[in-house]
Amino acid sequence: MVREVRSGRMRIYAERPGRAGLQLLADLLALGWIWLTAFVARTVHDFVLAMQGPARTLAGAGESVRGAFDDAARTAASLPFVGDDLARALGAGTGAGESLVAAGQEQMEAIARVAFGTTVATVVLGAMPVLFVWLPLRVRYAQLAQSAVTARAVDSDLLALRALTRRPVRQLMRVAPDPATSWRRGERPVLHALAALELRSLGLRAPRTPPD
Template sequence: MVVSCAAMRFYAERPVRVMLQLLADALAVGWVVLCVVVGRAARELILALQGPSRALAGAGDTIRGAFDDAARTAQQVPFVGDDLARGLGTGTGAGDALAAAGREQMETIAAVALGAEIGIIVLGALPVLLLWLPLRIRYARAARSAVAVRSVDSDLLALRAMTRLPVRRLRKVSPDPAAAWRRDDRAVVHGLAAIELRSLGLRAPARPPD
């Protein structure tokens, strides 16, 4: 079932809990941004290694151009022009080989740079996202449902408290909270509902009249 994000409550109602949630969110987002910045910086650093390869490709293009010009000039020499042009063609092939090697190295370095960037971002940010995001979504769902029943069903909140919270916290409300809940002790039910809401950083329901 798809849950609308607009229906979720991502933040508590109590100021201290809200501040802690905002701090955790800021740290998580900041860490992801830092991973992206570091990944991009690493990519740029590796791409800087393309300098020699770029120079090699440029030298190859220059050599090829020089031999091409020389071959065209040699063709104009009477009787031996074609032979000279074919001999100079060897230099043209060498220039092509140098240019191709330089470009291949540049492509390899670019691939390594991209892989390093993706690796840093994924390995750095993914564990944080896998820990932080499910916790935030779980809280949002729990808080949404708690707020939805706060004013109409204290019994359900009390039952959730008994199934979710430590016994030592439950015994602060009543020595035997389960028995009090079964006999519909409204004061105990209200107290259990209140600690369930407080555990989520939410305001307690209005206390029923005695």
């Protein structure tokens, strides 16, 4: 009995194979969805970063222009008489190259920010079904199954009461014509049947104690 109570603390899957199989399938689908979300996010990130190509080309061209004018300015500076003036004139071309480099780098940084933001948005949107649908359902089941297994190890009365408050009326009427009255009178066969009904709804085995 103590072993059964302890096992209720980690009751993640049902005891009945059919229900447990469906739960396992749902878990695998959730994991697959998470993997798909990560894959799509990575693909989107790489796709957006690929747009850095023109900006990288622009920055490379700016570096080439800057390097060419730097070399020309240094060469011109060594000329007598007009070297300094010519070097200063060529310095304007160096500045233009630096402007191209800066423009290319700014574009690459902007695209990188867009890629990061798009990736985060993809992950958040993709994770919402798992966080707000699958996870709450699994946690809720674990809580209900934990308490049900614990109650099963002690007595059927509490499970019978839970069945009266949680199960549809048509299911209760199949157990007894007046299940509430039977529960108040403590009729053991009805209590056992109600407890079995509640446990069955969670995919758990019926109480081992046979009805009186």
